Amino acid sequence: MSFNTFGHMFRVTTFGESHGPAIGCVVDGCPPHMALTEADIQPYLDRRRPGQSRFTTQRQEPDTVRILSGVFIDEASGRQVTTGTPIALLIDNVDQRSKDYSDIKDKYRPGHADYTYDIKYGLRDYRGGGRQSARETAMRVAAGAIARKVVPALNVRGALIQMGPHRIDRARWDWAEVEHNPFFCPDAEKAALFADYLDGVRKAGSSVGAVIEIVAEGVPPGLGAPIYGKLDGDLAAALMGINAVKGVEIGAGFHAAALCGEENADEMRMGNDGKPVFLSNNAGGILGGISTGQPVVARFAVKPTSSILTPRRTVDRYGNDSEIFTTGRHDPCVGIRAVPIGEAMVACVIADHYLRQRGQVGEPPAWPLLRR
Numbered sequence: 001m002s003f004n005t006f007g008h009m010f011r012v013t014t015f016g017e018s019h020g021p022a023i024g025c026v027v028d029g030c031p032p033h034m035a036l037t038e039a040d041i042q043p044y045l046d047r048r049r050p051g052q053s054r055f056t057t058q059r060q061e062p063d064t065v066r067i068l069s070g071v072f073i074d075e076a077s078g079r080q081v082t083t084g085t086p087i088a089l090l091i092d093n094v095d096q097r098s099k100d101y102s103d104i105k106d107k108y109r110p111g112h113a114d115y116t117y118d119i120k121y122g123l124r125d126y127r128g129g130g131r132q133s134a135r136e137t138a139m140r141v142a143a144g145a146i147a148r149k150v151v152p153a154l155n156v157r158g159a160l161i162q163m164g165p166h167r168i169d170r171a172r173w174d175w176a177e178v179e180h181n182p183f184f185c186p187d188a189e190k191a192a193l194f195a196d197y198l199d200g201v202r203k204a205g206s207s208v209g210a211v212i213e214i215v216a217e218g219v220p221p222g223l224g225a226p227i228y229g230k231l232d233g234d235l236a237a238a239l240m241g242i243n244a245v246k247g248v249e250i251g252a253g254f255h256a257a258a259l260c261g262e263e264n265a266d267e268m269r270m271g272n273d274g275k276p277v278f279l280s281n282n283a284g285g286i287l288g289g290i291s292t293g294q295p296v297v298a299r300f301a302v303k304p305t306s307s308i309l310t311p312r313r314t315v316d317r318y319g320n321d322s323e324i325f326t327t328g329r330h331d332p333c334v335g336i337r338a339v340p341i342g343e344a345m346v347a348c349v350i351a352d353h354y355l356r357q358r359g360q361v362g363e364p365p366a367w368p369l370l371r372r
């Protein structure tokens with residue numbers, strides 16, 4: 001039994017813990033002849049890296065990635081390309097500060113996975129959380145960088161659209177703004193408010209949740225399969241697999257329940273280029289589990305960081321009532337660094353379905369279809 005792998009054709013396996021010597025992943029199924037160097041991957045890791053503003057943990061991990069296998073210099077072009085064999089990636093852990101773990105060693109942090117790891121396995125790596133730590137997500141981001149290259153013209157972008165109770169104004173959405181504030185927020189005015197708000201949260205030793213929206217453009221129509229291979233089903237599983245995620249929506253999501261059929265159905269018209277155009281995108285680019293060619297839109301909710309400075313009631317692993325508060329470095333809003341992680345998971349799922357589609361269907365049917 002292994003639960004450290006996801007994807008079918010584009011298959012990612014991660015390994016490692018925050019307090020081991022390194023973390024890594026193996027990306028299997030990547031097509032050959034694709035240009036790939038560390039420089040294609042590192043910028044995405046740099047966006048996820050901690051310690052870049054006062055709003056994220058002050059851990060200092062350079063997260064420098066090395067490609068260990070699966071690439072070769074193509075003599076014709078002189079470029080380093082994928083060979084079609086497994087691509088192994090490694091990141092050394094350099095900031096495993098030794099500290100006193102006596103408080104969390106035996107006590108369960110409410111909201112964290114300490115209790116469930118103990119009742120399942122009978123032991124847990126309490127130094128930084130082991131596999132339950134989001135350190136592992138660096139490898140998903142690295143795999144996502146490769147996935148983005150698999151699908152021609154794919155553009156996956158993410159944005160933080162809500163922090164605590166504060167939502168952005170969608171009328172002010174500006175993708176360029178996302179890279180100009182420490183929150184990946186597309187609304188400049190709300191980003192300024194987030195800064196003040198999160199300063200207060202951080203100084204109070206507390207934490208807050210967030211909602212992140214991922215938009216994937218350039219997704220060809222026809223990706224995904226009925227019933228057990230639905231693109232939206234796989235996206236939901238992938239996003240729900242990110243630490244601290246408690247909800248996922250596609251397109252109009254939960255709001256679709258409040259719409260009537262006329263409002264919700266995305267009407268169609270023939271476009272000037274001879275292809276159908278949808279007049280809205282409540283479906284989030286997916287119908288029947290299959291992509292329509294519209295942008296794929298997914299949203300996920302991240303809960304507040306559970307390691308907080310405020311004392312909380314808990315129990316220890318020997319059956320005693322106790323109290324706990326977490327000292328040390330943590331993100332007051334883990335939703336911020338979840339943005340590049342969400343993008344990566346969406347990219348991996350789309351790359352997987354792109355290769356599945358190529359394998360099963362090959363060339364899609366010419367459109368419009370022939371008259372019966």
Ligand SMILES: Cc1cc2nc3c(=O)[nH]c(=O)nc-3n(C[C@H](O)[C@H](O)[C@H](O)COP(=O)(O)O)c2cc1C
Binds near residue numbers: 112329
């Ligand atoms: C980027 C990122 C960083 C995180 N950092 C912390 C942290 O510093 N402290 C903490 O308690 N949880 C942190 N988490 C959340 C925990 O990893 C997560 O809550 C825990 O593994 C329990 O899993 P669950 O919340 O998915 O049930 C982080 C999550 C993400 C996505």
